[in-house]
Amino acid sequence: MxxxxxxxxxxxxxxxxxxxxxxxxxxxxxxxxxxxxxxxxxxxxxxxxxxxxxxxxxxxxxxxxxxxxxxxxxxxHGPCSPVQARRRGGGGAVTHAEILERDQARVDSIHRKVAGAGGAPSVVDPARASEQGVSLPAQRGISLGTGNYVVSVGLGTPAKQYAVIFDTGSDLSWVQCKPCADCYEQQDPLFDPSLSSTYAAVACGAPECQELDASGCSSDSRCRYEVQYGDQSQTDGNLVRDTLTLSASDTLPGFVFGCGDQNAGLFGQGEGVAAVAGRAELRPWPGGRPSLPLGGPxxxxxxxxxxxxxxxxxxxxxxxxxxxxxxxxxxxxxxxxxxxxxxxxxxxxxxxxxxxxxxxxxxxxxxxxxxxxxxxxxxxxxxxxxxxxxxxxxxxxxxxxxxxxxxxxxxxxxxxxxxxxxxxxxxxxxxxxxxxxxxxxxxxxxxxxxxxxxxxxxxxxxxxxxxx
Structure with missing residues (x-):
């Protein structure tokens, strides 16, 4: 089966x-x-x-x-999962009760988001955040519950494969990147921008940066993002672009995604998130909205x-x-x-x-x-x-x-x-x-x-x- x-x-x-x-x-x-x-x-x-x-x-x-x-x-959790195949050192299988408890946490988070809890985020310059004693405002997402499905995608040139959580309820695609100030453990090496010939950072004034619900600007004019999920998981990093490889015959140059350098929470063994949330996220944005663009009859x-x-x-x-x-x-x-x-x-x-x-x-x-x-x-x-x-x-x-x-x-x-x-x-x-x-x-x-x-x-x- x-x-x-x-x-x-x-x-x-x-x-x-x-x-x-x-x-x-x-x-x-x-x-x-x-x-x-x-x-x-x-x-x-x-x-x-x-x-x-x-x-x-x-x-x-x-x-x-x-x-x-x-x-x-x-x-x-299935036998075809690249996450399961790469697991090291046990850690115990998740129980059905745990899966359903996490599912309820996600549902509660969806209900809160639909009801409008949390309010609208504001924009803060992260370069001055530590001086002012504030943090970069978060684009709030729903509880991941460590994610049910994963996909393997390639990033960079030459492409490196990453097993990421597939989610129609998330707004931003991202992976963990080097150099990383605070990253959780994953099976594959972190994405290394220095090893890709097609990598480029997204500037603060770029349309892709402006389209984010919450964004900031680093001291070297790079677009910064932060996402806080409903289960308190969080990713913080630079918005970047590079080649996305979906299959041997399907690549997308200039794909925009998050390069997380401070990430923590309930991501399980997933090495990031492939986001396809919301009707707006799948139409061809002028600058390339940072979600996973997919097509087919x-x-x-x-x-x-x-x-x-x-x-x-x-x-x-x-x-x-x-x-x-x-x-x-x-x-x-x-x-x-x-x-x-x-x-x-x-x-x-x-x-x-x-x-x-x-x-x-x-x-x-x-x-x-x-x-x-x-x-x-x-x-x-x-x-x-x-x-x-x-x-x-x-x-x-x-x-x-x-x-x-x-x-x-x-x-x-x-x-x-x-x-x-x-x-x-x-x-x-x-x-x-x-x-x-x-x-x-x-x-x-x-x-x-x-x-x-x-x-x-x-x-x-x-x-x-x-x-x-």
């Missing part, structure tokens, strides 16, 4: 195509479950082998990643929904309008999602969050269909769990998400359940604390889909079986 995904990069259409897959989709199995007769031919049910619940320890490349111009996107089978207006340009917003369980629409108040401010689609959030008045009927409908299975203890934020011990095959109802404009996305089996072990398979949705907090479509529900961020046409598409 695959534990990878792919980011297709074909041309410069500025339509971001992301295929997110943590494990392969299980096949429908022509065999009976240990219990009621398996609904093998019923399109409203998933029938799967219980042995397929847990991911493989072996890395199998995603089919979508076979294209020579594709940029691989893999789960940080949307998948032919994609169902599209229009991008919606949101409270902040740092996120992508869509209109989730309904949910079906086992082919039947559940009763959700018509205003449930609009009253919460809409829905954010986020690559860094693991579990989809819903307003309580949308989650409650989803949970109830799913639970009614699972009455034949023994209940299992709750897992952190997940309160609807089942024990499949003793079953050779199992079956769960399909879950479909309906979006504005008629797009209906039938989730893969792996997008319905979050599995810690065979004896604890949980409905992969959770409620927000209240009905006024925005809904978030997490990456578990995006598994196996090619998700097309078609910014030029202001829409997002979901292509089934985008990768496996």
């Amino acid at each position: 695959a534990s990878s995904s792919s980011l297709l990069v074909r041309g410069r259409a500025f339509a971001l195509v992301v295929a997110v897959a943590l494990v392969a989709a299980p096949r429908r199995i022509n065999g009976g479950a240990a219990g009621p007769a398996a609904r093998t031919n019923d399109p409203n049910w998933h029938v799967f082998s219980v042995s397929s619940l847990l991911p493989s320890s072996a890395c199998t490349a995603s089919k979508a990643a076979s294209n020579s111009s594709a940029l691989g996107v893999v789960h940080r 949307p998948p032919a089978n994609a169902q599209f929904t229009a991008l919606a207006d949101g409270a902040t340009p740092s996120f992508y917003y869509i209109d989730l309008v309904g949910i079906k369980v086992g082919g039947r629409a559940i009763r959700i108040p018509a205003t449930a999602f609009a009253a919460a401010g809409g829905t954010v689609i986020d690559s860094g959030t693991v579990i989809t969050r819903l307003p309580p008045r949308a989650y409650a009927p989803l949970r109830a409908a799913f639970a009614r269909s699972m009455a034949q299975y023994k209940k299992a203890p709750a897992l952190s934020i997940l309160d609807t769990c089942y024990d499949f011990t003793g079953h050779r095959t199992a079956q769960i109802p399909t879950v479909e998400l309906a979006f504005a404009g008629g797009a209906t996305v039938s989730l893969d089996f792996t997008g319905v359940l979050y599995v810690s072990k065979v004896s604890q398979a949980c409905l992969a949705f959770a409620p927000n604390a209240d009905d006024s907090s925005i809904a978030i479509l997490g990456n578990t529900q995006q598994k196996t889909f090619a998700v097309a961020y078609d910014v030029a046409n202001q829409r997002i598409g979901f292509g089934a079986k985008g990768c496996s």
Whole structure:
């Protein structure tokens, strides 16, 4: 089973195509479950082998990643992860409870940002900051939670490879650089500007510097940046430009990114961040906005929904309008999602969050269909769990998400359940604390889909079986 995904990069259409897959989709199995007769031919049910619940320890490349111009996107904890392959000296595997706790921290940070907490930053000259007893104002980001997905990108000439956190919720791409006043430990050598023939610093007066929410000017007229994430992680450094290599056939000269020389926090083993946040970040800025510019045609089978207006340009917003369980629409108040401010689609959030008045009927409908299975203890934020011990095959109802404009996305089996072990398979949705907090479509529900961020046409598409 695959534990990878792919980011297709074909041309410069500025339509971001992301295929997110943590494990392969299980096949429908022509065999009976240990219990009621398996609904093998019923399109409203998933029938799967219980042995397929847990991911493989072996890395199998995603089919979508076979294209020579594709940029691989893999789960940080999966067998295909370059971070896992490079780990030294143990440190212990992260637990599912820890993953979900960090996920909640990220969700809380998104909710705070959407609600407008923190206020607008001001600009301070960092060259005089120490004299005045103040620090460079921060461009505030959301909690990374150490990041769920990583990509390997090349920087400089000749290109050096770096495993960076891939995040649609961050605004600035950056890596750790030499010379570094305070950097956390990483596996690869820090990016060394002196070894690249195409490196250049960005001047204070450059458009790229002025476009940052918060920037300053060093004593030698270099553009300085600082980002403080919601989990108190921080990066501080120079804004620079150099050649970005996405694949053997796809390079981008003059890519603008942060060269961090003071970095600390919960970045795990990631060597920086590949940021693709907000609709503004993917259009061709005159000077080259410091985010990751990616392009490619949307998948032919994609169902599209229009991008919606949101409270902040740092996120992508869509209109989730309904949910079906086992082919039947559940009763959700018509205003449930609009009253919460809409829905954010986020690559860094693991579990989809819903307003309580949308989650409650989803949970109830799913639970009614699972009455034949023994209940299992709750897992952190997940309160609807089942024990499949003793079953050779199992079956769960399909879950479909309906979006504005008629797009209906039938989730893969792996997008319905979050599995810690065979004896604890949980409905992969959770409620927000209240009905006024925005809904978030997490990456578990995006598994196996090619998700097309078609910014030029202001829409997002979901292509089934985008990768496996």
